[in-house]
Amino acid sequence: MSSLPPIAGGTIEVSTTRWPLIYVRFVGQADDDTFDQYLDELTRAISRPGRRTFLFDATECGYVSSYARRRQAEWMRQQESIIRRETAGVAFALTAPLVRGALTAILWLEPLSCAYAVVRDEAAALARCRGWLEPYGLTIPERDGVPA
Numbered sequence: 001m002s003s004l005p006p007i008a009g010g011t012i013e014v015s016t017t018r019w020p021l022i023y024v025r026f027v028g029q030a031d032d033d034t035f036d037q038y039l040d041e042l043t044r045a046i047s048r049p050g051r052r053t054f055l056f057d058a059t060e061c062g063y064v065s066s067y068a069r070r071r072q073a074e075w076m077r078q079q080e081s082i083i084r085r086e087t088a089g090v091a092f093a094l095t096a097p098l099v100r101g102a103l104t105a106i107l108w109l110e111p112l113s114c115a116y117a118v119v120r121d122e123a124a125a126l127a128r129c130r131g132w133l134e135p136y137g138l139t140i141p142e143r144d145g146v147p148a
Contacts, residue, residue, distance in 0.1 A: 010062060012038035016045050020052040020088075021129055021140045029062035039075050046082055051136050053129035054090040057122050061094075076112075084113035089132030091125035092118045 010028035012035065017023075022045050030038065046052075076083070083090075090112055094100045097120075104118045117128045130140055 010034060014038060014041040014045055016048065018141050018143060019048070020050060020133060020138050021126075022046070022052055022054045023057065024054065025057040026061035028060070029065070030068065032065070032067050035065075035068045035071060039071060042075070043079070046079060046086070050086065051088050051133070051138060052086060053088050053132050053140075055093065055122070055125045055129055056090065057093045057125065058099075059093050059095045059121060080113055087114040088136060088138075089115035089117070089128060091116070091128040093120070093122045093125040094118065095120060 010026075010030035012027075012030050013023070013025040015023045015025075022042075024038075024042065092100075092103060094103065100118050100120065107116060107118065115132055117125070119125050119128065126140070133139065
């Protein structure tokens with residue numbers, strides 16, 4: 001197993017501007033410090049009470065380091081009770097069929113404590129998030145005048 005070096009300029013955006021949607025977008029390969037900052041931002045985002053959904057948009061994500069995979073797994077274990085109590089669902093948008101299959105297999109072996117879906121694009125992920133919120137009478141606000 002080889003470990004690829006980080007690619008300069010990888011970013012991770014965490015946005016709650018369309019609450020109850022927590023939108024996370026990965027672009028390129030983030031270095032370890034950027035990944036740790038992302039987890040700090042995500043922790044702040046979930047500290048807001050109330051039902052929510054997550055959309056993890058990894059359609060432009062680069063290689064994910066073993067450090068990042070380990071830290072994300074630790075974070076998920078630490079936040080499990082909040083996720084179970086407050087999260088209506090988690091949608092993962094991944095363009096590569098092989099990566100979607102791998103994540104689906106991982107989640108089959110270690111399922112999340114809430115509903116989840118692994119889909120091919122942001123639109124499908126957003127549709128899933130809307131569906132999970134609907135039974136709670138919640139909607140995702142429009143983005144720049146465009147329906148969510």
